[in-house]
Amino acid sequence: MRTAIWWIRRDLRLTDNQALGAALARAERVIPVFVLDPGLLHSHYVGEKRVAFMLGGLHSLAAEIAARGGRLIVRIGFPAQALADVCAETRAEAVYAERDVSPYATTRDAAVAAALSAPLVLTEGVTIRPLGQVRKEDGAPYTVYTPYSRRWRSLPPIVRSDIVPAPRELCDEPRLPSAPLPTHPTLPKVTPFPPGEPEAKARLSAFIKGEKAPIYTYSEQRNRPDMEGTSGLSPYLRFGMISPRLAALAAYSALEHAPNAAARASAESWLNELIWRDFYYAILHHFPHVRQGAFRREFDAIAWENDEALYAAWCAGQTGYPFIDAAMRQLIALGWMHNRARMAVASFLVKDLLIDWRWGERWFMQMLIDGDPAANNGGWQWSAGTGTDAAPYFRIFNPVAQGQKFDPNGAYVRRWVPELRTVPDKFIHEPWRMERSDQIRAGCMIGRDYPAPIVDHAQARARVLAAYQAVKS
DNA sequence: GTAACTTTAAT
DNA sequence: TTAAAGTTA
Numbered sequence: 001m002r003t004a005i006w007w008i009r010r011d012l013r014l015t016d017n018q019a020l021g022a023a024l025a026r027a028e029r030v031i032p033v034f035v036l037d038p039g040l041l042h043s044h045y046v047g048e049k050r051v052a053f054m055l056g057g058l059h060s061l062a063a064e065i066a067a068r069g070g071r072l073i074v075r076i077g078f079p080a081q082a083l084a085d086v087c088a089e090t091r092a093e094a095v096y097a098e099r100d101v102s103p104y105a106t107t108r109d110a111a112v113a114a115a116l117s118a119p120l121v122l123t124e125g126v127t128i129r130p131l132g133q134v135r136k137e138d139g140a141p142y143t144v145y146t147p148y149s150r151r152w153r154s155l156p157p158i159v160r161s162d163i164v165p166a167p168r169e170l171c172d173e174p175r176l177p178s179a180p181l182p183t184h185p186t187l188p189k190v191t192p193f194p195p196g197e198p199e200a201k202a203r204l205s206a207f208i209k210g211e212k213a214p215i216y217t218y219s220e221q222r223n224r225p226d227m228e229g230t231s232g233l234s235p236y237l238r239f240g241m242i243s244p245r246l247a248a249l250a251a252y253s254a255l256e257h258a259p260n261a262a263a264r265a266s267a268e269s270w271l272n273e274l275i276w277r278d279f280y281y282a283i284l285h286h287f288p289h290v291r292q293g294a295f296r297r298e299f300d301a302i303a304w305e306n307d308e309a310l311y312a313a314w315c316a317g318q319t320g321y322p323f324i325d326a327a328m329r330q331l332i333a334l335g336w337m338h339n340r341a342r343m344a345v346a347s348f349l350v351k352d353l354l355i356d357w358r359w360g361e362r363w364f365m366q367m368l369i370d371g372d373p374a375a376n377n378g379g380w381q382w383s384a385g386t387g388t389d390a391a392p393y394f395r396i397f398n399p400v401a402q403g404q405k406f407d408p409n410g411a412y413v414r415r416w417v418p419e420l421r422t423v424p425d426k427f428i429h430e431p432w433r434m435e436r437s438d439q440i441r442a443g444c445m446i447g448r449d450y451p452a453p454i455v456d457h458a459q460a461r462a463r464v465l466a467a468y469q470a471v472k473s
Numbered sequence: 474g475t476a477a478c479t480t481t482a483a484t
Numbered sequence: 485t486t487a488a489a490g491t492t493a
Contacts, residue, residue, distance in 0.1 A: 146484085
């Protein structure tokens with residue numbers, strides 16, 4: 001074949017790009033095309049920061065493509081129309097893209113396939129293992145993580161030769177029109193995630209290189225929002241600025257080179273997080289109704305309170321629970337939140353405020369740079385207990401205990417809730433327990449400088465237990 | 474071969 | 485409590 005289109009969506013990379021690789025293997029000339037879809041930009045599940053991060057990634061990708069003699073073609077409009085135009089202008093004989101799982105993506109891709117006269121060829125690459133590959137003995141999909149992960153791990157490890165190398169050269173079609181890449185919105189300066197594949201690769205290698213690599217202390221460090229114990233790769237994985245398979249290869253290699261058993265277990269726990277990611281893509285793939293409501297449909301009947309004022313306080317980080325507020329303010333400021341904090345604030349919204357988990361899911365999608373339909377939905381359903389986990393206990397996080405355990409010195413709280421900076425360690429996670437004299441000494445009056453708790457945890461706990469009990473049996 | 478029953482473990 | 489996998493009838 002002479003000409004093919006590489007349709008770029010959430011695979012903003014050259015290394016281990018299966019769509020690009022397949023196109024290059026079959027066509028003499030491959031044209032990289034990105035379509036800026038106005039429908040997506042204005043969705044209630046999209047926010048400015050993620051768009052800004054994506055645009056930054058596109059600028060970086062355009063530079064990488066240019067460095068190899070090619071040119072990124074940008075079009076603005078509906079994908080079916082834009083791609084049909086490019087196909088006609090270039091006489092492309094096929095369009096290659098990475099298969100995606102969200103209902104939005106699958107609907108869009110079906111529409112594109114129907115509109116094009118050239119075939120739309122979808123490759124793997126969004127997940128480590130091909131979608132739908134990890135199944136039970138009888139071919140049915142797994143619905144519980146642990147057996148899924150066991151089967152996943154029993155498959156052959158990812159090895160160097162699985163990785164598709166980046167092309168050394170690309171070609172250009174000089175007369176083919178391209179819209180300029182927007183320069184707005186931009187990321188806030190404080191956001192610690194410079195977009196692009198080179199940054200993603202640097203982060204991955206810093207995370208796994210050497211005997212003292214952070215991956216070898218990950219299992220303890222990862223739960224501390226006051227420290228930098230995670231890989232910080234989620235936004236890059238979200239937009240495919242790094243291939244998840246390359247991340248898995250790195251994890252396997254770290255397992256192999258682990259200096260001791262503890263280090264090995266730590267690397268294992270990071271690999272497990274990558275498997276969780278594959279798992280939630282598989283869930284969305286096999287059970288697309290999770291995007292609408294509970295995985296277990298009986299939980300759609302829960303009588304939520306859905307108090308708008310409490311929801312607004314949660315969003316703004318004004319709940320009166322310091323650990324919750326620190327996390328929610330970190331989210332607004334950075335477009336990112338530490339995962340331990342995500343679990344705590346999700347539990348608080350659903351269990352303490354008795355607000356529909358889908359409200360939280362939507363807020364996260366609007367705020368998060370790494371917001372991903374599959375992973376975010378899976379996380380929220382896990383927190384709400386409406387999802388895939390069958391546990392004999394009902395999970396309610398205590399917002400004070402979470403803070404004391406995972407932010408023991410209050411450094412995270414003080415970083416994001418400055419009005420509590422002078423509160424003594426003893427009260428940092430429950431400042432309402434300060435006597436009036438303590439409050440004066442700390443220069444922080446509860447109810448004036450910082451809110452009193454908007455709910456009583458013990459009461460809220462009893463209320464949510466009853467609400468969940470009511471939909472059971 | 475299939476269904477009923479038992480065991481295991483859930484971050 | 486429940487899913488998955490193994491065991492027995």
